[in-house]
Amino acid sequence: MEEAAANMMNYIRRTLTGSASPIFFFFFVLSCSSPLFCxxxxxxxxxxxxxxxxxxxxxxxxxxxxxxxxxxxxxxxxxxxxxxxxxxxxxxxxxxxxxxxxxxxxxxxxxxxxxxxxxxxxxxxxxxxxxxxxxxxxxxxxxxxxxxxxxxxxxxxxxxxxxxxxxxxxxxxFVDDVDHPSDTFLPGMTLEGGRILRAWSDESDPTPGSFSFQRDGSTFYQLSITNESTIYWKSGGYFNAPPVPILVVSLLSNFSSTANRSTNNTKSWYRNINNDSTKPDYTTRLVIDPSGQIKYLTLKDDVWNLVWSEPNDKCSVYKACGAFGVCNNENKPTCTCLPGFEPQKPEEWGSGKYSGGCKRKTEGCGNVFINLNIVKVKGPESSYADAKNEMDCKQECRDKCCNAYFFEPPLRPDIKGKASSCWIWSEDENIKDLQVDYSGDSRRKLHILVSSSDLGVATPKEPDHSASSAKRRYLTVFISIAAGVVLSCTVIFICCLRRMAKTKGHRERENSAFQLAALGQHPTDIINPDKFGKDEKRGIDVPFFHYKRIAASTENFSDSNKLGEGGFGLVYKGQLPGGQEIAVKRLSKNSGQGLEEFKNEVLLIAKLQHRNLVRLLGYSVKGDEKMLLYEYMPNKSLDSFIFDRTRRLLLNWQRRFNIILGIARGLLYLHQDSRLRIIHRDLKTSNILLDEEMNPKISDFGLARIFGGNQIEANTNRVVGTYGYMSPEYALDGFFSIKSDVFSFGVVLLEIISGKKNTGFYQTDKSLSLLGYAWKLWQEDKALDLMDRSLRESCNTCEVMKCINVGLLCVQEEADDRPTMSNVVFMLGRETATLAIPKQPAFIVKRVLSSSTSSSSSRRQTSSNNQQITITMEGR
Missing domain, CATH: 2.90.10.10 (Bulb-type lectin domain)
Known part of the structure; x- marks a missing residue:
């Protein structure tokens, strides 16, 4: 310490001007030696x-x-x-x-x-x-x-x-040190004004290395890493590649707006990034390491945990295999050329350098397409074609002598007037960063136009139109005779069909609307008498399908066609002859859904017709195998969006509000407007399917019950449903009514607004459930804090508050206090509707079920009766 004080004294003597007495230096050295100074x-x-x-x-x-x-x-x-x-x-x-x-x-x-x-x-x-x-x-x-x-x-x-x-x-x-970049990005920094991150030379040498990280566009989803002046990694502009996680985007975009840095608002901006009231996350950082990898890390228990990194393998490196090269991390060598292509520089490929890419074996336009299931591919720069279907897209590609095209229905329903998306790589645009899925799990296909001669395939020949007039006359006579024979056979065949219908009392069903003709036969010929009753057989309004037909449509229930897995079995995507896509629900033999639930769905859902209810197209029974065929929903279920950190960004407030309205109208139809009064009993986000335009459709009627006349409630000895969505009177006493569905709707509504599961929500204070947390915020006049953060820019504050109010009304503990679905639709649809003040909801404290209550075959003794309880812990 004395040495430091001496150095300090010499420094002050050199740098300070004016007269300084020896007494001043004495007291300065004395102060430097004191504990207070240290x-x-x-x-x-x-x-x-x-x-x-x-x-x-x-x-x-x-x-x-x-x-x-x-x-x-x-x-x-x-x-x-x-x-x-x-x-x-x-x-x-x-x-x-x-x-x-x-x-x-x-x-x-x-x-x-x-x-x-x-x-x-x-x-x-x-x-x-x-x-x-x-x-x-x-x-x-x-x-x-x-x-x-x-x-x-x-x-x-x-x-x-x-x-x-x-x-x-x-x-x-954080802001102004542009000339001396760091390798680390912390909450509150900015990447604006040309600021970059520069890696160390190695782990022990902080001198600037060759790798740097920076923004590569107008948004924080567009990022890049360069090695000197060469691009090493890029985000954005890829088909099928995982996007930059929202947590990384949030970190990079935090407090970075230059709008707040005006001369008149410097103090406000300074306080914004440095005031403790902003509660920055001091446990996260973004760092570029000497190997050129950008890493997002979090600190927990004094240990840094890696959350995200790029590039995370050889194929993530920009242009790893060059133009027209295919990258596969599991292959040796990692890079290969597309069919019909060969290495641009064979000598470099032989030494393991693939960035030179590939070239066509034969120059000029190709004449056949090869189809590749892709993991990812760099998109074309600007070649977007307005095609109505894939045939138009393919023809547009041919007309432009293209390299490839990529086609799919629109991912964003708000693109008005677009029936499909068609991207074309022009003749002068190379295909880059291509990864092919050889397992077939990917459903996204890239179509490459190549020469058939380069594939070892004979070139298709044009039809010969030089037939003589004599051949044409013979052909005319032959067609006339054939037409007469066909007409006669047709008349005889129709007569036979009518006779068989009178004698045997049945005939093949046809359903041209769904292209189901000739695929099945009447259920009474197949199903054993003990499966369905006589009256039930007459009430079935959907076709029966042979097991073999369904297996063929799903490629024998292959994993590549699997859409999801729930508590009652697997769901597969299938395609019928003619091209119609279907969803096949294959009930598990060990699931809790037995014959009663299966019959209930076949008999019930076919009678329902509403734009917010899923359509049942058919069914199949073979031994213990039970299957249901539904219309295919390309966007799967609602829970796959609102509970996913990336996909939830596709649901802005207007879409979420439309989904809430659609679910409410579907329930209103079940409760009031259909021919039958139906209680769903298992409404949850995983049972709400979304079509290509993101319209909601209520599905899974296996647990539904029909009410007759003016009946509004019933009791059951077998409580079935999903934990977190069941009303208290149903879960505890077995009483269910239309108000039970209203309770479930309220839970779903709050989940849509918050983006959090009721069953997975956890607050350390008082162990609050999502309902309890919403109620706490409502009482503190902080209801808007419940809203998903991704909705802050798109939300309508009045609509959000109205929906939270309606949601809390629906989950009130007493069934009589809850509104009917007609009142719910009215409140949601009217801008000036006066809303009641909600009372405390049920289940506001998180409950932990014992292992016995989570079992599908468990039983619980109540004071009134024995009830069998079937509770699904996760959405099915």
Missing amino acids: AARDTITADQPILDGQQGETLVSAGGRFEMGFFTPGNSTNKRYLGIWYHDVSPQTFVWIANRNRAIPNRTGVFTIEDGELRLRDKPGGYILWSPTMKGSTTLVNTTATLLDSGNLILTGGVDGGQNGSLDPIWQS
Whole structure:
């Protein structure tokens, strides 16, 4: 400490002007030797610099999160740097270094403020190794540098004539240190103004390496890594590739808007990124390592955990296999050429260098398409064609002598007037970053136009139109005779069919609307008498399908056609002759859904016709095999969107509100407007399917019950349903009614708004469920805090508040207090409807079910009767 004090004395004698008495220096040295001076501080001034030495001091932010001082990286013994690192985190994790290009050879460095500016010298009065570029030439006075809890180093002060300085930031490491980029991005930083991240040379050398990370477009989804001036990795612009996670985008875009950095709003912007009220997440960081990999890490229990990284394999590297090359991480070699192509530079491919790519074996337009299931591919720059169907897209590609085309229905329903999406790689545009799925799991196909001769296939021949007139006459006679024979046979066949219908009492059903003709026969010929009753057979309004037909449509129930798996079995995608797509629900032999539920769905759902109810197209029974055929929903179920961090971004507020209205109208039809009054009893987000336009359709009527006449409630000895969606009177006492469905609707509505599951929600205070949390926010007048963060830009505040109000009305504990679905539709549809004040909902405290209640065959003894309880813990 005495050595440090001596160095400080010499420094002040060199730098301070004016007369200074020996008494002043005596008291200064005495103060430097005191415990108060040695205590951790977060600020330096012209009079209190940071000195390196054997016991060099450091700055520690006010909350003890970050530390700043001199250090030696790795195994180096003679290189000293000034940097910022996480305080009390091992191993030492650096986030910013001042002199990355110019190390100090010994422990003599000093970091101070001179003439109002920050300066790093190799020794007191020595060479300036680092000093930030300051804007303007005004002399600064009363300046102070402070290390904040965010890790940001700021310089504040005033200008000539100022008495006490100002709180305005003059310079900040988070924003203004463009000329000396760090390798780490922290919450509150910005990538604007040409700012980049630059990797270390290696793990022990902080000098700038060859890899850098930066924005590559107008949004934070467009990012890139470069190796010197060559692109090493890019995000965005890929078909089928996973997008940048929203948590990374949120980190990069946090507090980065230049709109808040205007001259008139500097103080407000400064407080925004540094005030503790913003509650930044100090446990996350983004870092580019010396190998060129960008990593998102979180700190938990003093250990850094890797959450996301790119590129994460050889095929993630930009243009890993060059133009027309196919990358596969499991293959050796990693890169191959597309069929009909060959390496551009064979000698480089032989040595393991694939970036040169491939070329066509035969120049010119191809004449046949090869279809590839893709993992990902770099999209074309601008070749988008407005095609009504795939045939139009293919023809457009042929007409342009293209390299390839990619076709699919629109992923965004709000693109009005677009029946499909057709992307075309023109003749001059190479196919890049292609990964092919050889397992066949991917449903997205890329169609490459190649020459048939390069594939070893004979070129298709055009039909010969040079037949003689004699041949034409013979052909005319032959066609006439054949037409007569066919007509006669047709008449005889029709007569036979009518006779068979009268004698046997049945005939083949046809359903041209669904293209189901000739695929099955009447159920009474197949199903055993003990499967369906006589009256039930007459009530079946949908066709029966042979097991073999269904197996063929699903490619023998292959994994590549599997859409999902629920508590009652698997769901597969199938395709009938003629091209119609269907969804096949194959009930598990060990599932809780038995013959009664199966018959219930076959007999019931076929009688229902509403745009917000899924259509049943047919069924099949063979031994223990029971299957239901539904219309295919390309967007699967609602839960796959609202509970997914990426796909939820596709559901803005208007779409979510339309989904809420659609579900409400579907339930209203079941309760009031259909020929039968039906209680669904298992309404949940996984039972809400979405069509290609994101319209909701209620599905899964296996547990539904029909009410007759004016009946509005019933009791059951077998309680079935899904934990988290069952009303209290049904779950506890077995009573169910239309109000039971209203309760389930309320839970679904709150889940749609919040983007969180009722059964998976957890709050440490009082162990609140989602319903309890919503009620707590409602009582505190903070109901909007329940809303999914992704809705903040698109939401209609009045509509959100109205929906939260309606949701809480629907989940009230007493069934009589809940509204009917007609009232719900009225409240949601009217802008000026006056809403009641909700009472406390049921199940506001999270309950933990014992293993017995989660079993499909468990029983519970109540005071009134024995009830068999079937509870599904997860959505099916």
